[in-house]
Each structure stands twice: as structure tokens, then as C-alpha cells.
Amino acid sequence: MQYNIQKLVENASDLTCKPQVVTRAENLLLDPTVAFAEVAKVVSMDHALAARTFKVANSCFFGRMIKAKTLTEAIVTIGIKGLYSLVLVHTIKQYYKSFGLQERSFWNHAVGVSIASMTLAAEHGLCSTEDAMVCGLLHDIGKDLMNGTEPDHYANVTRKVYNERVSYSCAEQELFGFTHSEVGFMLAQKWNLPSDVQTVILYHHNLKTIEKDAVELLRLTSIVNLADIMCIKLGMSIQEFDNGFSWEDVEAAKILEFSEERLNELEPVIRRRIDEEKKIFD
Ligand SMILES: [Fe+2]
Ligand SMILES: [Fe+2]
Structure with a gap:
């Protein structure tokens, strides 16, 4: 059987449509006028994502002396780029549900x-x-x-x-x-x-x-x-x-x-x- 790379990528269902949450987060995160507190409000609506943001901000990789207590503090610690990465991680993890x-x-x-x-x-x-x-x-x-x-x-x-x-x-x-x-x-x-x-x-x-x-x-x-x-x-x-x-x-x-x-x-x-x-x- 012949496999075609184009067809494989086009025909694959779940993974090939960019999840909407990523697009929404991208728009928000790429707008420099959006304040961290506003981003925090959006993140807090998704409990699992909020929990993950805390876990990462307080992990050994970001070297905080005192644990972040608010979501805004956690987002400031990991930065907008870090948060965008987390949204991606979060989305991809959901794909692995089953x-x-x-x-x-x-x-x-x-x-x-x-x-x-x-x-x-x-x-x-x-x-x-x-x-x-x-x-x-x-x-x-x-x-x-x-x-x-x-x-x-x-x-x-x-x-x-x-x-x-x-x-x-x-x-x-x-x-x-x-x-x-x-x-x-x-x-x-x-x-x-x-x-x-x-x-x-x-x-x-x-x-x-x-x-x-x-x-x-x-x-x-x-x-x-x-x-x-x-x-x-x-x-x-x-x-x-x-x-x-x-x-x-x-x-x-x-x-x-x-x-x-x-x-x-x-x-x-x-x-x-x-x-x-x-x-x-x-
Ligand atoms: Fe590889
Ligand atoms: Fe690998």
C-alpha cells in the first residue's frame, strides 16, 4: 500500500484542526496591551489549566523563592510565552484522553x-x-x-x-x-x-x-x-x-x-x- 504524507495529515481527524482554545489564547497572548490580570481571568475559567500554571510556576525550573499564591503571580513568573506553551501542552494532553x-x-x-x-x-x-x-x-x-x-x-x-x-x-x-x-x-x-x-x-x-x-x-x-x-x-x-x-x-x-x-x-x-x-x- 502507498502512503501519502499530504493525505495522512489532511485526513487525520482530531489533531489536524487547530483547537479553538489555542487560537483564542494566541490572540489574547499576542496582544501586548492585555494586562496579566486579564489573562489570569481567562486562565482561571479553565481549572485544569490554572492548576497546571501554578505547578509550573512553582516547579524547580522557574526558581521562585516563595511559591506563587495568585494566578497573576504565577503567570508573571512563567511569562506569556510560557503560558502559551502551557495552553499548547494542555490541549495536546486532552488529545491523549483515551x-x-x-x-x-x-x-x-x-x-x-x-x-x-x-x-x-x-x-x-x-x-x-x-x-x-x-x-x-x-x-x-x-x-x-x-x-x-x-x-x-x-x-x-x-x-x-x-x-x-x-x-x-x-x-x-x-x-x-x-x-x-x-x-x-x-x-x-x-x-x-x-x-x-x-x-x-x-x-x-x-x-x-x-x-x-x-x-x-x-x-x-x-x-x-x-x-x-x-x-x-x-x-x-x-x-x-x-x-x-x-x-x-x-x-x-x-x-x-x-x-x-x-x-x-x-x-x-x-x-x-x-x-x-x-x-x-x-
Ligand atoms: Fe523523533
Ligand atoms: Fe523522541
Whole structure:
């Protein structure tokens, strides 16, 4: 059977229409004249989103000395960009309402990569935590779309990854003729997500394609790539690496100037962070 990437993205039901709440939030958040208190009023109408905003603002990633007590304080802490990311997270989480095993495994991986990306961004110091959070969470969104639309055929991809120890991209290319990075990119375009988010999704397995002078983009994509590899190492994926794995061979580590020693130190830190902070996404 021939698979067509255009058709796959067009025909997928739930995920391809940009949720209205995202559009509403975008309009509100992109208007610089809107005061934080006004934004807080809108957020407070959705209890789950309000709760999540508090959780994130009071998590270790935003370094508040005293916990935010009001929603306005919480929003000021994470910033408008952070809040926009949370609205996206919130929306995507709702898509996973009816979790099967495969969906749960993808969700856990996305949450892990998001938290690992935030940790690595904070550690690196030159990359925004909010960008890292949203890009980490969305990097593999193409897998959800492929699996959601063609579950039986996607099961063959997963089987191939597991049995032959190849990467998802490799198995998808062979069985579908395109990869989750391309599908995710098309979805992100359709949703009109920020262009850096689109690009990170497209290139998260292919850093070499990013232009060398797009320094910030290269950094953000490298953060997500490194976080992805870290989560695979931590067992948060069906994919596994050979015993011969070394951080020294990882391009993103070179780009971000993280030594093998530092990454080995960070591995247990990230594992702990994921356990402690995954409640952000509950
Ligand atoms: Fe991926
Ligand atoms: Fe991934």
C-alpha cells in the first residue's frame, strides 16, 4: 500500500484542526496591551489549566523563592510565552484522553523529553526554558498522528524498531516512505505554530541540515535532540542503543559543548527531575 504524507495529515481527524482554545489564547497572548490580570481571568475559567500554571510556576525550573499564591503571580513568573506553551501542552494532553498502551508510551516519552530539555536548557544557560518545554513535548507529535491514523501499519514500525534495533525514522521511511519529523512539521505548519517550533520538529533528528548561522535554532534543536537521546538511554522509548554508545559520538553534545563526563553526571539528575516534575503534565 502507498502512503501519502499530504493525505495522512489532511485526513487525520482530531489533531489536524487547530483547537479553538489555542487560537483564542494566541490572540489574547499576542496582544501586548492585555494586562496579566486579564489573562489570569481567562486562565482561571479553565481549572485544569490554572492548576497546571501554578505547578509550573512553582516547579524547580522557574526558581521562585516563595511559591506563587495568585494566578497573576504565577503567570508573571512563567511569562506569556510560557503560558502559551502551557495552553499548547494542555490541549495536546486532552488529545491523549483515551490512552492505549502505545499512546501512553509516546506521552511518557514526550513528557520525559520536555523535562530533560528544560533541565539541559537551564544547565546550558543560553536557551529559554519555555521554548525547551514546548519543543520537547511536541518533537514527536508526528508519531502520534501516524499512529492515530494508521495504527495497524504503525504497529509494524514499532515492531521493526524493537526487533531490529533501528531508529523510528529509519523504520518509518521504509514502511511509510516518510518520517514522523516531516509529518509533525506539516502538522505544526497547519496549526501555524511559531516557526522555531516547526523547525525543531522537522530537524530534531537531523541537526546537520540547520544552517550554521541560525545559532539559536541550532542550539534549541540540539537541546531537544540531546534530551531525546537521554530519554532513550533512560529507557523511556521502545528504541534502544547498542552497548557501544558514547556521548562523544553525539553531534548535539559537541554543538552545546557538553562533555561526556558532564552528561554522565546529568543523567541521574534528569532521571530524578522527570520523576519529581512529571506532575506538571498530569
Ligand atoms: Fe523523533
Ligand atoms: Fe523522541
